[in-house]
Amino acid sequence: MDFITDLLQNQVFVSAALGWLVAQVLKTLIHLILTKQFVAERMVGGGGMPSSHSATVCALATSTGIKYGGGSFEFAITAMLAIIVMYDAMGVRRETGKQGRVLNEMMEVFMNMGKQISVEERLKEFVGHTPLQVLMGAILGTLIAMAVMGV
Structure with a gap:
């Protein structure tokens, strides 16, 4: 104590x-x-x-x-x-967030094309400052x- x-x-x-x-x-x-x-x-x-x-x-x-x-x-x-x-x-952390945002947008495009991607696979976008x-x-x-x- x-x-x-x-x-x-x-x-x-x-x-x-x-x-x-x-x-x-x-x-x-x-x-x-x-x-x-x-x-x-x-x-x-x-x-x-x-x-x-x-x-x-x-x-x-x-x-x-x-x-x-x-x-x-x-x-x-x-x-x-x-x-x-x-x-x-x-x-570095801010750039990681930007990359996460772009990759998430790409996953949305793939999902709209009929690809099976789970929501849990989304990357964090709030990382840097x-x-x-x-x-x-x-x-x-x-x-x-x-x-x-x-x-």
């Missing part, structure tokens, strides 16, 4: 976890408002506004920087991790970390 208590008192961990949670809730609410449909998968799925990846790693890096200082190796590690994760979310989604996640994560750290 000491581990759980220690974890919940760890401001760096709480900042990152809260960054993820708030971003996922916002992402789900924004999707609900825009589409008028509640999709539970948005609570844990990737892609969408704001980026929970960015919110998580920016909250982690910001809280680490506040706690240990900008010159610490802890901050260097978390800042580099944040850069890599955000770059990946906008690059636009630069705006990453930026909003980064701002959200930074603000959450500052609030948790009392800055």
Whole structure:
């Protein structure tokens, strides 16, 4: 039980976890408002506004920087991790989503031609993020970390 208590008192961990949670809730609410449909998968799925990846790693890096200082190796590690994760979310993961969309459209064409393709074979299209989604996640994560750290 000491581990759980220690974890919940760890401001760096709480900042990152809260960054993820708030971003996922916002992402789900924004999707609900825009589409008028509640999709539970948005609570844990990737892609969408704001980026929970960015919110998580920016909250982690910001809280680490506040706690240990900008010159610490802890901050260097978390800042580099944040850069890599955000770059990946906008690059490789975003392209994967685009490819999923194109392949799903091709499967629709094949289905219309009479080919038997199950709906379960559809690829995920919400995978990566636009630069705006990453930026909003980064701002959200930074603000959450500052609030948790009392800055």
